[in-house]
Amino acid sequence: MALTNYILYIIIGCGLATWLSRILPLVILKNMTLSKKVIEFLSFVPIAIMSSLWFESLFIQHIGHLPSID
Known part of the structure; x- marks a missing residue:
C-alpha cells in the first residue's frame, strides 16, 4: 500500500x-x-529545437529503429 502512495506522490x-514550468513564465511575463x-x-527558438531533434x-x-543516414 505504501508503494502505491509513493508512486501517486511521484x-x-x-x-x-511540469505545470509550474509551463505556467510560471506566462505569469511572470504577463x-x-x-x-x-x-x-x-x-x-x-522553435526552429532551433526542431533542427536539433x-x-x-x-x-x-x-537500436530497434529504422536505419538513418550516417
Missing part, C-alpha cells in the same frame, strides 16, 4: 513540476513588455 509531483530584439530572438535522429543510431 506522479503528482511530476505533474506539478505584466512585462519585452524589447523587439528579445521577441525576434525568441522567434528562432532532426539532426539528432539522423546522426545517432537508435
Whole structure:
C-alpha cells in the first residue's frame, strides 16, 4: 500500500513540476513588455529545437529503429 502512495506522490509531483514550468513564465511575463530584439530572438527558438531533434535522429543510431543516414 505504501508503494502505491509513493508512486501517486511521484506522479503528482511530476505533474506539478511540469505545470509550474509551463505556467510560471506566462505569469511572470504577463505584466512585462519585452524589447523587439528579445521577441525576434525568441522567434528562432522553435526552429532551433526542431533542427536539433532532426539532426539528432539522423546522426545517432537508435537500436530497434529504422536505419538513418550516417
